[in-house]
Amino acid sequence: SDLGKAIGPFIQPITSAVLNISWSWDNFANQPTEETQELLNEGRNAIADPQRVLAYLVTDEQPEAIALAQYYWGSAQQVGVSVGGVLWNRVNPNAEQVQEFLPIPSTGLPTLAGENWDALLAALPNFRDTDHIPKPLTIDTAARQVKIFLPGLTKNQVKLTQYGPELTIEAGDQRRNIFLPPPLTGQPVKGAKFQDHYLIISL
Known part of the structure; x- marks a missing residue:
């Protein structure tokens, strides 16, 4: 299919890096739907685990x-x-700049002096420290609440719609479908802030 041709080159390196297995588009085409869904669920769970997949933002002092x-x-x-922190390229961020990205930490990186990497390596954060990272999605069935972490976006950039058992969040140029667990399935949205x-x- 056209979809297979488009994403085929990316499947093998992504599955190798995230799932420790090697797959190609032919595997998806030949596997039963249930097995393919299990693989996709495993990939989704891996991406959601900051111990397995973790991103860092890189910026400098320019407002843009x-x-x-x-x-x-x-x-x-x-x-x-999950985003673990902000790396400031050749900048020691001030208090206002750090505030812009709370609650994730900011780390200033010095300018590389010649071939001396020691100072730069010493400045890097502990990439295994993930306890401080906010979860992108939290569903509290007891409180009947769904919380989506959307930093860097304003209320006007976020659109919420509901179709049957799922919520759709459009923010920036991304769309996310959230399937609610059984206690909340089919419950109408009562409010959002x-x-x-x-x-x-709130449901």
Whole structure:
């Protein structure tokens, strides 16, 4: 199919890196639907686990670069990718710049002096420290709430729609479908608010 031709070259390297297996488009074409769905679910779970897939934003002091990094931060949440922090290229960020990206930490990286990488490597954060990272999606069935972390985006950039058992969030140029668990399946949206980088939906 046209879809297979388009995404075929990307399947093998992505599955090898994330799932520790090697797949091609032929595997998807030949596998029963249930097995293919299981593989896709495994990939989705891997991406949602910051111990397996973790992104960092890179920016400098230019306002345009900061705005773009914030936009990518919000877009990453829409696809379930955790962002561990901000790397400031050849900049020691001030308090205001750090505030722009809270609650994730900011790390200033020094200019590389010749071939001396020691100072640069010493400045890098601990990439295994993921306890501070906000979850892109939290569903609280007891409180009947869905919280979507959407930093770097304003209320006017976010659109919420509901179709049957799923919620659709459009933010920036990304769209995300959220399937609600059985206690909340089919429940209509009673309200939504944008607060502290979160879209909070009440059911």
